[in-house]
Amino acid sequence: MQPLLLLLLTCTNQVLGQNPAIKVILANKGLQYGSHVGTDWLHEKILSMNVPDVTGGVKVGVGTVRYVLDRMSVSQCDVPEPSVNFSEGNQVKTVINGLSIALRGNWHTKFSFMSDRGSFELAVFNLDLTSLVELGSDDKGHLSILSKTCSAGIGKAEINFHGGASWIFKPFVKFFKNRVKALIETQICPIVDEHIADVEQHLTNMQVSYRINCALVLEIPLINPPHINSSDLGLDLKxxxxxxxxxxxxxxxxxxxxxxxxxxxxxxxxxxxxxxxxxxxxxxxxxxxxxxxxxxxxxxxxxxxxxxxxxxxxxxxxxxxxxxxxxxxxxxxxxxxxxxxxxxxxxxxxxxxxxxxxxxxxxxxxxxxxxxxxxxxxxxxxxxxxxxxxxxxxxxxxxxxxxxxxxxxxxxxxxxxxxxxxxxxxxxxxxxxxxxxxxxxxxxxxxxxxxxxxxxxxxxxxxxxxxxSSPLRGHFEEGFVCPYKTSGAYL
CATH class of the missing domain: 3.15.20.10 (Bactericidal permeability-increasing protein; domain 2)
Structure with a gap:
């Protein structure tokens, strides 16, 4: 959710007892830009979101109509500009209000010896997402990022059925909408938490030494834990x-x-x-x-x-x-x-x-x-x-x-x-x-x-x-070729 913030933190480790030689301050303006870039990432993740099938039965007095809603996929997604703020206690809070998602899929019904099928479209509106992450460091000094809370709630949904005897679903539209709404709500926060966990693992495995050329290595571990106030994030690097x-x-x-x-x-x-x-x-x-x-x-x-x-x-x-x-x-x-x-x-x-x-x-x-x-x-x-x-x-x-x-x-x-x-x-x-x-x-x-x-x-x-240009594209790439033996003159 905050790719620019995560990019700045992917090269940090902690070594105590010395003054930093490099300091970085990410201002609130930079955090807002990072959140803007993050909307593209969230948009792609929601479009590729895996929505599980919905199955069940509805009693109609003379029996039960069995139904399946399957092959559901996200066809469209609109992610508004997030509101991101630094929070005391080394936390960053992200709020997205009014996110909307459109899905399409197939429906199947079976009642006694009768069966039917068709397609449907569903749109959810006014999805509100709130995420709170905490920054710190582990016992080895690597920077850590932890998802503290995440919540997602959908305001309303609309569903349309096509094909077959789709009129039979009209009495149950509210029921189906609530089932699918609940599924969507349960999918959003795991996407965010999975991304945070991936970044945490990346930080744990991250090297803090960078080859500058054939002779020099630059070490930029984190000297002190990150410090956050209401207006900025500070990093002290070796x-x-x-x-x-x-x-x-x-x-x-x-x-x-x-x-x-x-x-x-x-x-x-x-x-x-x-x-x-x-x-x-x-x-x-x-x-x-x-x-x-x-x-x-x-x-x-x-x-x-x-x-x-x-x-x-x-x-x-x-x-x-x-x-x-x-x-x-x-x-x-x-x-x-x-x-x-x-x-x-x-x-x-x-x-x-x-x-x-x-x-x-x-x-x-x-x-x-x-x-x-x-x-x-x-x-x-x-x-x-x-x-x-x-x-x-x-x-x-x-x-x-x-x-x-x-x-x-x-x-x-x-x-x-x-x-x-x-x-x-x-x-x-x-x-x-x-x-x-x-x-x-x-x-x-x-x-x-x-x-x-x-x-x-x-x-x-x-x-x-x-x-x-390309958030979290990959690892540091060396842009030089060293001879077999690097010792010698560098004047």
């Missing part, structure tokens, strides 16, 4: 990334943050710095933030080549010790890169290092020097036309000489050259991509529409409306 091959806890904890409710939107979503930094740590701890740069990787149009001659203007003694030799640079993070969020601005601090070697004619790799390379990037991100867009810039970059096998040298000129190289090779294509925009992902066929992103103190918030 929101931590791990390396798929070697998961480790980062040496920092998620800090508490307050996600503001976005007026006029269906959903508010907040993701703290911790989520982003746990992803960076997952790469770093697994040794995957490194890359070996060779001259073949340098664009042909670049005036600076990766050889000792090109580096001569920056390090004069280098071509003297190792004349006209190719070089390789091992670039890696020496500490975990860290994101930080300030109002309307995000920054990324990257403590890096560069080790340089010369490739001698006999193939021997001669170590040259090691530099500490510390970069600070800043930028703005926003959502426009359903895409993530933004602009990043290099705020600060320093090179310091950590060690050298060729003697000391000044790094100022090399630092300026690398600033220019990073701007051309990294920031220019990145900003071009951000200007073009990155489409927002969908989760379980839930699309974010009319979204507004804001960078807050310590977290990013998204206020959004929702669009469900």
């Amino acid at each position: 929101g931590e990334f791990y390396n798929f091959e070697s998961p480790k806890e980062p040496p920092f904890k998620a800090l508490a943050f307050d996600l503001p409710r976005a007026d006029g939107f269906m959903l508010s979503l907040g993701m703290s710095e911790f989520s982003f930094n746990s992803a960076a740590y997952a790469y770093y701890a697994a040794g995957q933030l490194h890359i070996t740069v060779t001259d073949k990787m340098i664009p042909p149009t670049s005036p600076l080549r990766l050889n000792t001659s090109s580096f001569g203007p920056f390090i004069p003694q280098l071509p003297k010790f190792f004349p006209n030799m190719l070089m390789e640079l091992e670039v890696y993070a020496r500490e975990t890169p860290m994101f930080s969020f300030l109002p309307d601005e995000m920054s990324l601090k990257v403590p890096g290092a560069i080790k340089a070697v010369a490739i001698q004619p006999n193939g021997t790799r001669a170590p040259l020097f090691k530099l500490n390379a510390d970069g600070l990037f800043s930028g703005q991100v926003y959502i426009s036309e359903g895409k993530l867009r933004g602009l990043m810039k290099l705020k600060n970059f320093t090179l310091t000489l950590e060690s050298s096998e060729i003697g000391t040298f000044q790094t100022a000129a090399l630092e300026n050259g690398m600033k220019m190289a990073m701007t051309i090779a990294v920031l220019t294509p990145l900003n071009a991509k951000l200007k073009e925009g990155i489409p927002l992902p969908s989760i379980h066929d839930i699309l974010l529409v009319n979204s507004v992103l804001k960078i807050q103190q310590g977290f990013v918030s998204i206020a959004s409306d929702l669009e469900v």
